[in-house]
Amino acid sequence: MTIPALGGALALTALNPREWNAETCAEVNARLESASASHIADWAVATFGQRIGIACSMQDTILPHLFGTRLEGVDVLFLETGYHFTETVDTRDEVARRFPVTIVDVRPELSVEEQDAQYGKDLFARDPNLCCQMRKVDPLAQALSGYQAWVTGARRVDSVTRSEMPVVSWDAKHGLVKINPLALWDDADVEKYQVQNDLPRNPLVAQGFLSIGCAPCTRKVAPGEDARAGRWAGQGKTECGIHVG
Numbered sequence: 001m002t003i004p005a006l007g008g009a010l011a012l013t014a015l016n017p018r019e020w021n022a023e024t025c026a027e028v029n030a031r032l033e034s035a036s037a038s039h040i041a042d043w044a045v046a047t048f049g050q051r052i053g054i055a056c057s058m059q060d061t062i063l064p065h066l067f068g069t070r071l072e073g074v075d076v077l078f079l080e081t082g083y084h085f086t087e088t089v090d091t092r093d094e095v096a097r098r099f100p101v102t103i104v105d106v107r108p109e110l111s112v113e114e115q116d117a118q119y120g121k122d123l124f125a126r127d128p129n130l131c132c133q134m135r136k137v138d139p140l141a142q143a144l145s146g147y148q149a150w151v152t153g154a155r156r157v158d159s160v161t162r163s164e165m166p167v168v169s170w171d172a173k174h175g176l177v178k179i180n181p182l183a184l185w186d187d188a189d190v191e192k193y194q195v196q197n198d199l200p201r202n203p204l205v206a207q208g209f210l211s212i213g214c215a216p217c218t219r220k221v222a223p224g225e226d227a228r229a230g231r232w233a234g235q236g237k238t239e240c241g242i243h244v245g
């Protein structure tokens, strides 16, 4: 595949191979890896249009803004596990009010009450892998079946397991292209974008919750601790499974 230099909209789409797979995604990644998040978003929108799903945990609201300002009505997928902090749900509702995006609540097959009845109360405390599988991993896989690409806010600085994460890759598990436009961002980049664009914020971040998931499995982190140290603390688990190939 010959990839032309980056440029306008035509050059952005000309970046694309005839077929998406691990090899062609790696070639595109090599060209986009040092591009700005705005340029990566421009490319993603020019390439996939509405066939793209934006995953957002509502820890911050950068991706809904980055893509909503480029593609009106774009789907923003929120994993509505039934266990979120009120502040996170409020942030989702604020995004729906302020940005021209379509919030898609991706729900598990079982409500919390039905899961309690079938598996016992507070499964997250006994078997968080099974709980995440049923409330996050499986529902997301089903939701992604309708798209050609998905976007996440994962960053290399999040944890050592993400330290070499590409910007564009083939997601073999879901059978579509995975795009991480913020992969190279650090905390200062996040703050700068939020200030420049006056974005709504999840108030938990200012309280010390530097990586926010479901309330029962998230705690504040101490100064100097890894941001994700507050996720499933003491349970030997660092990822819910949606970013594991």
Ligand code: SF4
Binding pocket: 081, 083, 123, 124, 127, 128, 129, 131, 132, 133, 135, 136, 213, 214, 215, 216, 217, 240
């Ligand atoms: S983060 Fe905790 S409550 Fe949420 S799905 Fe995973 S185990 Fe269940």
